[in-house]
Amino acid sequence: MARGEHDYDDIPGTFVFDQQRSRQGYGINMFCMSLMQDENRKAFKADEAEYLKKFNLTPEQTEAVLTRDYNRMLELGGNIYFTAKLGATDGHSFRHLAAVMTGSTQDDYASMMLGGGRSVEGNRSKSGRFDKPAGVAAKSRAKTAGARKAGKAKAGSKPKTRAKTSKKSKK
Amino acid sequence: MARIIAGVASSHVPAIGAAIDNKQTEEPYWKRVFSGFETSKEWMRQTKPDVCIVVYNDHASAFSVEIVPTFALGCAAEFPPADEGWGPRPVPVVKGHPELASHIAQSVILDEFDITVVNKMTVDHGLTVPMNLLFGSPAAWPCPVIPLAVNVVLYPPPTGHRCFMLGRAIRKAVESYPDDLRVVIFGTGGMSHQISGPRAGLINSKFDKAFLDNLTKDPQKLARIPHLEYMREAGAEGIEMVMWLIMRGALDDKVDEVYRFYTVPASNTAVGHIILENRAKGAKPAGKRKAAPAKLKRAAARAKVERVHS
Ligand SMILES: [Fe+2]
Numbered sequence: 001m002a003r004g005e006h007d008y009d010d011i012p013g014t015f016v017f018d019q020q021r022s023r024q025g026y027g028i029n030m031f032c033m034s035l036m037q038d039e040n041r042k043a044f045k046a047d048e049a050e051y052l053k054k055f056n057l058t059p060e061q062t063e064a065v066l067t068r069d070y071n072r073m074l075e076l077g078g079n080i081y082f083t084a085k086l087g088a089t090d091g092h093s094f095r096h097l098a099a100v101m102t103g104s105t106q107d108d109y110a111s112m113m114l115g116g117g118r119s120v121e122g123n124r125s126k127s128g129r130f131d132k133p134a135g136v137a138a139k140s141r142a143k144t145a146g147a148r149k150a151g152k153a154k155a156g157s158k159p160k161t162r163a164k165t166s167k168k169s170k171k
Numbered sequence: 172m173a174r175i176i177a178g179v180a181s182s183h184v185p186a187i188g189a190a191i192d193n194k195q196t197e198e199p200y201w202k203r204v205f206s207g208f209e210t211s212k213e214w215m216r217q218t219k220p221d222v223c224i225v226v227y228n229d230h231a232s233a234f235s236v237e238i239v240p241t242f243a244l245g246c247a248a249e250f251p252p253a254d255e256g257w258g259p260r261p262v263p264v265v266k267g268h269p270e271l272a273s274h275i276a277q278s279v280i281l282d283e284f285d286i287t288v289v290n291k292m293t294v295d296h297g298l299t300v301p302m303n304l305l306f307g308s309p310a311a312w313p314c315p316v317i318p319l320a321v322n323v324v325l326y327p328p329p330t331g332h333r334c335f336m337l338g339r340a341i342r343k344a345v346e347s348y349p350d351d352l353r354v355v356i357f358g359t360g361g362m363s364h365q366i367s368g369p370r371a372g373l374i375n376s377k378f379d380k381a382f383l384d385n386l387t388k389d390p391q392k393l394a395r396i397p398h399l400e401y402m403r404e405a406g407a408e409g410i411e412m413v414m415w416l417i418m419r420g421a422l423d424d425k426v427d428e429v430y431r432f433y434t435v436p437a438s439n440t441a442v443g444h445i446i447l448e449n450r451a452k453g454a455k456p457a458g459k460r461k462a463a464p465a466k467l468k469r470a471a472a473r474a475k476v477e478r479v480h481s
Contacts, residue, residue: 013370014407018326033235080367081231088256095438098371113436117374135400136381
């Protein structure tokens with residue numbers, strides 16, 4: 001069945017783990033869950049392709065796992081809290097995987113986070129129809145106009161440290 | 172009668188737990204985070220709750236994709252720390268309060284919240300990290316804990332409004348419990364963060380600050396935030412913040428904000444923390460107590476806030 005359209009598909013660089021993806025990715029996530037046990041980690045490491053046969057993955061899903069294509073795993077129904085167990089089996093932290101998924105180096109990603117993280121400015125909407133703050137944060141809109149021009153780090157592009165770090169962090 | 176005396180909200184970043192377990196809390200990066208909880212630990216020592224209700228989410232530890240309960244209330248006598256792939260965290264076993272927990276289950280289900288009762292469950296960093304932040308690392312946790320696990324992993328989580336109303340139902344349940352217990356409720360998770368996909372690393376401090384402000388003074392406004400807005404503004408995983416609204420719904424409409432802390436980052440996440448007290452704290456149950464003039468109370472609250480912020 002084709003994937004239906006959802007309002008959240010407009011959010012850039014984001015694969016929402018919804019009901020349809022959960023159904024589609026059941027095998028990926030149960031495979032990842034199995035890696036919680038040491039003997040399974042060893043069996044997987046010994047012969048990855050053979051081990052994956054137990055989980056009824058599609059060829060695309062199998063390839064995504066074998067090549068450690070974390071974005072593709074999410075797109076095909078994996079969830080980050082599960083795929084992180086695959087990352088942990090390879091000895092990687094959440095932050096390491098996050099850097100990998102953004103296509104940046106570990107150093108660049110770490111300095112982006114220390115600089116206050118990826119700005120939401122320019123990262124709200126693929127269509128551009130929702131690129132202004134809405135709802136609860138809307139009243140600080142006037143103040144963000146300058147920031148929007150100054151520091152855009154588009155999803156997937158090389159992360160750029162935001163000009164202003166959070167003042168609160170110095171408290 | 173039992174009473175909810177205060178609410179605590181705190182992020183539950185797994186890397187904070189790892190920093191504690193690996194004794195890195197004195198490193199500058201982590202000291203910045205932990206120093207923000209010193210006042211809170213002192214507050215907790217003085218407050219000495221009889222029971223804590225901790226609203227949190229499981230991260231593929233106790234629940235996989237096999238069963239996904241929206242609200243799962245822990246009614247067991249104890250909850251061992253989960254093995255999250257590196258062995259269980261070296262934290263004490265969480266002792267439950269089965270009597271109060273099952274009382275809450277009975278009450279909220281009749282109030283039309285069809286929660287899942289869980290009598291066997293491990294608890295992961297989602298619960299144990301906020302415990303460490305508020306209680307430190309004691310040999311045993313100082314009070315029983317009722318875990319309330321909320322699904323925020325599989326979309327859609329319960330709406331913010333539903334969470335807020337569940338908080339109200341929990342409050343009603345607690346207040347109909349016959350024993351005199353002083354209860355603190357935790358909302359955990361957040362604040363803004365995204366750990367998945369090419370947009371990972373997203374932080375929105377403006378959203379977070381507005382959320383903290385409104386948590387104190389206009390929670391009804393927060394209860395109307397749609398899921399789309401959380402994900403767009405606060406990151407795909409920032410949607411966890413709906414859990415804070417269960418905590419807030421369990422408190423009075425008007426509360427005193429006694430402490431707040433915010434820092435960026437801890438790993439991929441903005442760390443936010445707030446302590447809110449019901450104004451009847453320490454007083455006799457309503458009706459028997461002489462109400463203090465509202466103006467005086469507000470002034471006292473302001474002084475308190477200034478003190479902890481300076
Ligand atoms: Fe979480």
